[in-house]
Amino acid sequence: MKKAILAGLLFLTFSRPVSALENNKVGIHVTQIEDLEKAAQLVNSSGGDWGYVTIVIQETDRNYDKWQKFFDTCRQSHLIPLVRIATHLNGDTWEKPSESSIEEWANFLNSLNWPVKNQYVIVFNEPNHAKEWGDRIDPGEYAIILDKALTIFKQKNPDFFVLNAGFDQAAPDSLETMEEARFLREMEARVPGIFSRLDGWVSHSYPNHGFVGKPWETGRATVKGYEWELAVLKGSFNLAKDLPVFVSETGWPHSGRFYHQETVAQYFKLAFENVWLQDAKVLAITPFILNYPYYPFEYFSWLDALGNPYSQYEEVKTLKKVRGEPEQKQNYELVNLSLPPFLMTNFVLKGKVILSNTGQSIWGEKELRLKAKAPGLKLTDLSLPAERRVKPGETVEFLFTLEAPATSGDYTVSWEGLAKYEIRVFDVWGLTGSKNTPLNSFLEGIFGFWYGFKP
Incomplete structure (x- = not known):
């Protein structure tokens, strides 16, 4: 025969220590594959590369071709996805996930070829709101679901980087919400050591109350609210590990009853330059939201209904950034x-x-x-x-x-x-x-x- 064909297929993986890699912290929250071009222009500008995008996938939308195309576009655009899994809406309330659904999520997400080695998964959203959890508040139940996710995802693939749901730091104790520290205490009581199993910490560090906080304020419900959360984890539950922080939601609305868009732009500049980019604990910041110029999030959108950018888009685009160098499998x-x-x-x-x-x-x-x-x-x-x-x-x-x-x-x-x-x-x-x-x-x-x- 003219060609000698090997009987088997050979496989090779190159790897480098994560600590040796550069990280571009700047990111943005997106809703669809069509957002990725504008997202890349924003987060990979001014010397940056391999910024982040947060995306929500609903259980009714687990389409392999659609999401593989999304990941392939992230790969080509040099974007690192943070995937938040979700159930589906029933009216204005998100259905509560079942334990059996975690296996389905792990199988689906593990079937995709991710753009980078770390496969970031955020396990649902703000469960201290009843409308995010089947119209009820159950910290113990969320702890069980999170614990199951940590086990099953890691069994499927150790490259899964499993993260908690972000919490509403400003929520009070009421019929519709639960104060976050109380919610965390009840989680720990139901599943002791649950927080030590996490790979990182997701924070919704909004400038509350009322989204009118200033970028220089500190403590709970501020742009540095993650520091308060980490203090609770360490002080109340003796958490020994240092969890890297992913600020998956934050931002100021731009409207007459909040702030003018130019003020919002300057607040973002101050928050990025003086807070998030300076803090070694923070690995990614993906403000909410790039392109949703419709009710109820039109005042948070960074693009208007015609696709034109608001001032904060241009301001963050000009910020000096880092050329990220995430680890990728080369097989x-x-x-x-x-x-x-x-x-x-x-x-x-x-x-x-x-x-x-x-x-x-x-x-x-x-x-x-x-x-x-x-x-x-x-x-x-x-x-x-x-x-x-x-x-x-x-x-x-x-x-x-x-x-x-x-x-x-x-x-x-x-x-x-x-x-x-x-x-x-x-x-x-x-x-x-x-x-x-x-x-x-x-x-x-x-x-x-x-x-x-x-x-």
């Missing part, structure tokens, strides 16, 4: 290798390797080179041309040159991350004792035609 499968089981001495083979990109990164955005490993032979590296881009799911052909030595024997050929392939090198001239016989000329021609050798 591939070896589909085909054109390599014979034997070579003649002193001959040069021009072959090819076909690899399929089964990882998360787009090959070619960074240099891709697999080092050759062939002791005693001259073998070139597998290198992707600088202008070539290969997305996950695509295949690419790498060309290589292999020069056999003058000495007969058994040799091995491989590249970084690929299995070894054995080759026998022999002296074809030794078959007849002369280099100039018709037999040797015939063998040389066969090798040259069949395997692409050149003497």
